[in-house]
Amino acid sequence: MKVGDKVKFTFAKKEMEGQVEKVFKKTVYLKADFKKDKGKVIKRRIKDIKE
Numbered sequence: 176m177k178v179g180d181k182v183k184f185t186f187a188k189k190e191m192e193g194q195v196e197k198v199f200k201k202t203v204y205l206k207a208d209f210k211k212d213k214g215k216v217i218k219r220r221i222k223d224i225k226e
Contacts (some may be wrong), residue, residue, distance in 0.1 A: 176203065183225045186217070193217065196222065 180195045184205060190217070196216060200217035203224060205217045 176222065176224075180197075180226075184219055184223065 176195060176198055178195050178198060181192060182195060182203075182205065183190055183192050184207075185191070186207075191207055193205035195203055196206050197204040198221075201221055202222050203219055205219060205224075207215055207217055209215055
């Protein structure tokens with residue numbers, strides 16, 4: 176997983192797609208577009224993300 180990769184993650188029991196912003200040892204920051212909040216940054220654990 177590298178910065179700029181597109182990944183899928185779950186949010187509110189839905190599958191969403193986001194772009195990787197920052198990668199750390201166990202966590203990753205994703206930038207995703209929501210209806211009312213475009214470009215929101217979300218923190219997730221790496222094990223919870225589907226590539």
